[in-house]
Amino acid sequence: MFTEIIEKYDWNSQKESILHKGADDVRRALNRTRRDIEDFKALISPAALPFLEQMAQLSHRLTQKRFGKTIQLYIPLYLSNECQNICTYCAFSLDNKIRRKTLSPIEIMQEVQAIKAMGYEHVLLVTGEANKTVGVDYLKQAIKLIKPHFANISLEVQPLDQREYELLIAEGLYSVLVYQETYHKERYKAYHPKGKKSNFDYRLETPDRLGRAGIHKIGLGTLIGLEDWRTDALFTALHLRYLEKRYWQTKYSISFPRLRPIELNNGDEQGLHHFGQFISDRELVQLICAWRLFDEELEISLSTREEEKFRNRLIPLGITSISAGSKTNPGGYVVEPQSLEQFEISDERPAQEIASIIKQQGYEPVWKDWEKTWA
Numbered sequence: 001m002f003t004e005i006i007e008k009y010d011w012n013s014q015k016e017s018i019l020h021k022g023a024d025d026v027r028r029a030l031n032r033t034r035r036d037i038e039d040f041k042a043l044i045s046p047a048a049l050p051f052l053e054q055m056a057q058l059s060h061r062l063t064q065k066r067f068g069k070t071i072q073l074y075i076p077l078y079l080s081n082e083c084q085n086i087c088t089y090c091a092f093s094l095d096n097k098i099r100r101k102t103l104s105p106i107e108i109m110q111e112v113q114a115i116k117a118m119g120y121e122h123v124l125l126v127t128g129e130a131n132k133t134v135g136v137d138y139l140k141q142a143i144k145l146i147k148p149h150f151a152n153i154s155l156e157v158q159p160l161d162q163r164e165y166e167l168l169i170a171e172g173l174y175s176v177l178v179y180q181e182t183y184h185k186e187r188y189k190a191y192h193p194k195g196k197k198s199n200f201d202y203r204l205e206t207p208d209r210l211g212r213a214g215i216h217k218i219g220l221g222t223l224i225g226l227e228d229w230r231t232d233a234l235f236t237a238l239h240l241r242y243l244e245k246r247y248w249q250t251k252y253s254i255s256f257p258r259l260r261p262i263e264l265n266n267g268d269e270q271g272l273h274h275f276g277q278f279i280s281d282r283e284l285v286q287l288i289c290a291w292r293l294f295d296e297e298l299e300i301s302l303s304t305r306e307e308e309k310f311r312n313r314l315i316p317l318g319i320t321s322i323s324a325g326s327k328t329n330p331g332g333y334v335v336e337p338q339s340l341e342q343f344e345i346s347d348e349r350p351a352q353e354i355a356s357i358i359k360q361q362g363y364e365p366v367w368k369d370w371e372k373t374w375a
C-alpha cells in the first residue's frame, strides 16, 4: 500500500531537496528520454523557471506524439451538495448552513437533457460525501439512469470500498477522480477536522482499492493553495509511479485544481488569502510541462477554475482534457440554477465556444474518450 511507502518520505526534507536543485539538474532532466523522480524534482524546482520555453516546446511535442491534436471535453453534473464532512475550503462543508439539495431521478434526467444539448458524451458525476443520501445505492441508480445517454461516466464522490467500486463498474462506471487534497499528513487534519474525510489513510488507499476493482482510469491530484505545491506534486508523482507499477492496466490522469473563493452562508466570501500558498500562472505552466516530461502517457486535465485567456494559451502545452460550460451546484443547468456553487468558476464560456477555440488552434475537440461496445 502507498500508505506504507509514504512513511519513508519526510515532507520537509523532500521540500528542501526540490529547492536545492540547480540549473545542471534541470539541463540533465531536459536531455534525458526517460525521466525519474529526481528529474521531476528538478523540473518543478525554481531553477527550472528560466527553462520554461524549452520545457513548453518539449511538452507540446510529446503530447502531440502520444495524443495527436485532440482535446477531450467533459462536464461535471452535480447531483447533491449534502455533505457530512467539514473541509475548510469548501462551500458544501457541513458547518456552512446552506440549503441542501439532492437531485431526484426526474431532476437528474432534466440535467442530462441540458448537458446532451451542449454536445457532451462524457459526464463527471459529483456529490458531497453523505453516505445516507448519496451512498452507493444512490450512485448505482444514477449511473443506471444516465448510462444510456453517455459514452463515458466518471465519478468524483466519497471514497468507496473495493466491492462498492466493483458494483458501480458493472453498471458502466468508467473512471474515478480522487484527489488527496494534500499529502502533508499533519496539515491534512487541519483542513479536514470532521467526518470520514478526516481519515487521511483511507483516502490515500482509495486508488489501491480502485486498481484492485479494475477501474479503467484513476484521476489523481491535490488542491493547489493548501500546502507547498512543489512538495505536493512530488508526493503525487511518487504515488503515480507506485500505482503505474502495480495496476499497469489502468490509465491515469492528473489535475491541478487551484483554490477558488467560496460563498459562506452569511453571504460573505471566503477569499484565497485564507490559505495563502499561491502558485503563479507561470509556475502552473511549469507544473503542467513538468508532468508531461515526467510521464508521456498521463492524461492532463484542466477545469473552469482557470481564467479564459490562460486556458486558451494552455491548450497546446500538454493538457489533454478540458471542462467547459460547467456549473458547480446541484441542478445548476436547469433544475435550480440559483443554488449555491461549490466554488466560483472563472471561465463561464459555453461548451461550443470552447470547442471553436480548440478548433481555431488546430486541435480537434473530442466529446467522448472511449466507448465499450461489447458486453
Ligand code: SF4
Residues within 6 Å of the ligand: 083, 084, 085, 086, 087, 090, 091, 092, 093, 094, 127, 128, 129, 197
Ligand atoms: S470538499 Fe467534498 S467532502 Fe469536503 S466539504 Fe466539500 S463536498 Fe464535502
